[in-house]
Amino acid sequence: MRALEHRLPEGSELQVITTLPNRFKEGGKDSCQSVTVDGRVTINRCAVSGGGRGMVSQARAFASYALQVRQLINGQDYDVVIASSSRLMTSVLGRWVAGRSTARLHQDIRDVFVDNLPHVLPLGTGRLLAPVFARLERWALGRADRVNLVSRGFESYFASRYPRQQFTWHTNGIDSLFVEAVEQGRFTPADQPPAGGPLKVLYAGNLGAGQGLEHILPGLAARLAGRAEFLVIGDGGARASLEQALEERGVTNVELQAPLPREQLLDRYRHADVLFLHLDDIPSFTRVLPSKLFEYAATGKPIWAGVAGYPASFVEHEIDNAAVFPPCDVEGALAALERLEIHSRPRPAFVAKWRRDRIMDEMATDILALVTNEA
Incomplete structure (x- = not known):
């Protein structure tokens, strides 16, 4: 407008x-x-x-x-x-x-x-x-x-x-909120992850059928108990399914929070070590380009993405220090995590282009x- x-x-x-x-x-x-x-x-x-x-x-x-x-x-x-x-x-x-x-x-x-x-x-x-x-x-x-x-x-x-x-x-x-935050240095890490300490993994976004978090996060978090702590911020039609799946697996290293105003979300990004993204294993989702990718990439944080098709190609060609894995694949997700460098890396060329x-x-x-x- x-x-x-x-x-x-x-x-x-x-x-x-x-x-x-x-x-x-x-x-x-x-x-x-x-x-x-x-x-x-x-x-x-x-x-x-x-x-x-x-x-x-x-x-x-x-x-x-x-x-x-x-x-x-x-x-x-x-x-x-x-x-x-x-x-x-x-x-x-x-x-x-x-x-x-x-x-x-x-x-x-x-x-x-x-x-x-x-x-x-x-x-x-x-x-x-x-x-x-x-x-x-x-x-x-x-x-x-x-x-x-x-x-x-x-x-x-x-x-x-x-x-x-x-x-x-x-x-x-x-959007301008994130561009301004980059220019102001607001994503500079508040602290570095302690050696051997748990990684702080953040997912911020919709919790709907399209994200399929209930199919990946319970098993993934269980495998990373003691190594990673997940913070999930959002709401949607699949939130109850995610909560039930976490409870059934006895997962204790995933915290769910209600959606936050975007200004407050900037602070959560700053304190995260890794940003997590996932789309369900549905053929049509191989065509989409999640807007969350642009928001994530602007922060300079490592990106851990369960996507396939075009969004996977976009991540691989446009975003450095990002690792993709097949949707709903716990073993693939664990292998992708090992490919990430767990530190912030500003992406000024990406921000200028997009x-x-x-x-x-x-x-x-x-x-x-x-x-x-x-x-």
Whole structure:
């Protein structure tokens, strides 16, 4: 938004419609709060009902959001519509909004929803629904004037289905909070791990089915008892499964904490010896590029990542002092840990290349080209 705001032509207006945080909240009153910035940027933050961990709750939350979007755009006319979607239906909503005003359409795709569906819905439900959502995907993306993909791993899926589409590759990158922390030296280690003492391993992020921590962490932590202590900060639909698996194994060297404000999280990164990342052993996850990788790499800390496919290739080629292992493979994880150098190593070239403000400037150029006859 900031990159667009600073480059809007004279007389232009920017309307943003998003939701208030709602991932783990059920219920609530549907309403939107509107704020105008500098007279030409209006930000609408909508509270939505639903928003729990299950697919049904998420569907209710989206329906709530879509109804409020419909009310907000009533009587409006747009030149370009930008839809940023980690779930397919936001792309579908963007396509509908663009069609109402014959606007140019820019789709920003952050997940391969149709490809994931058979793996995340139980009892074959995903396979039955996949053809339905594939048609919605074709409707949403076939009309788009430009499609941005946040991961190069998505290319084989989307390029084969939309050979005439123009793709760009602007990824998540490192946000300003972490760039500033790097520039201020806030990740300088508070202390070095004592010789022979336990390593402090940190995982910070979502605890969902996609992370599959319940499949790797209990066995891994048990094998490293006395050698490593794990701190897991986050929440999600698989947290209860992780807690149960840890309890069943009698694991005592894993501590679970609730999510923290990002400012406080910086301090946890500083005190960690190793940063841990894991994606479940699901074929579609070999395409994604976790945004957490950028955050981790900015700290200069060693990175221990259970990933395969494109994210593994990205780690190996872009991030030094990082070791990957096959997802859910305890023996592979132990071997990868031995390859790490347990000390901080600043990554200034990585930060300069992948800082989000630079990436968003490039993306803003692509979006504005759609309405300045340069596309």
